[in-house]
């Protein structure tokens with residue numbers, strides 16, 4: 401069965417491509433950074449006619465749409481580009497997915513919520529406070545309005561053991577700084593549900609196998625502040641926690657606003673899936689094993 405992944409060079413998509421090759425003919429879509437796993441296929445999702453060609457060539461039974469402009473501040477300062485990739489790109493993917501009668505998994509985000517309440521359930525009212533969240537919510541609507549069989553999988557602060565698409569993720573950045581004995585300032589006043597990429601991959605593969613439809617919060621199971629997350633990373637990897645200095649979000653000047661508490665309630669996924677959202681301590685232990693595996 402043919403599986404097309406968009407964003408297969410990214411933090412999440414690269415791990416999905418790696419694991420999915422065991423059971424599927426994987427086509428790994430990328431734009432600039434060639435992916436390490438699957439059959440690489442280059443395209444810009446905002447190029448309507450190219451997406452038509454890609455679907456003709458690949459003829460996917462399943463599409464996982466993970467490609468996006470994920471830089472939240474860049475989305476704020478370059479709204480045109482964010483709209484082009486996150487909304488128009490998704491429009492192209494959903495049209496072809498429908499025409500192909502394929503099953504679609506769309507990877508979305510906790511940033512569709514405003515962050516005033518936290519512990520969001522799938523049916524809670526989205527209300528994005530930055531342009532990235534706005535475009536991802538528009539894309540969710542395109543998926544719902546166009547595709548017959550879809551799953552919208554919302555994640556939150558994805559992290560993992562290896563750099564991807566030319567950049568390190570938050571957890572690897574913390575690890576690198578602490579290993580160099582450098583101090584880092586981390587905010588104590590933002591909470592979310594950090595998601596280990598390989599945990600998200602296992603949950604996505606189950607969604608595909610069982611053709612689960614609707615919206616699912618497939619994030620990590622633990623609500624945690626950025627600061628406490630960094631402290632747990634230090635503890636898990638036996639590094640010096642004292643190098644992590646607490647700070648407030650008001651000390652930083654980002655272009656895009658961040659939700660205060662965009663943590664996701666994962667009860668639906670816990671009840672439905674065999675591959676459950678992991679608690680943060682389990683996920684960091686898993687990441688530790690993966691870091692050592694990839695070093696060897």
Ligand SMILES: NC(=O)c1ccc[n+]([C@@H]2O[C@H](COP(=O)([O-])OP(=O)(O)OC[C@H]3O[C@@H](n4cnc5c(N)ncnc54)[C@H](OP(=O)(O)O)[C@@H]3O)[C@@H](O)[C@H]2O)c1
Nearest residue numbers: 407409410411412430431432433444445467468555557558
């Ligand atoms: N990272 C997070 O904390 C987080 C949290 C919640 C939800 N999400 C969602 O999860 C998904 C995966 O995120 P990620 O962090 O794995 O992404 P990422 O590492 O930033 O990678 C982005 C991917 O999108 C591709 N891409 C970007 N523009 C493209 C274009 N115009 N045409 C085709 N491909 C394009 C990139 O390809 P090239 O590198 O080859 O250009 C890359 O493979 C995204 O939809 C994101 O919105 C992410």
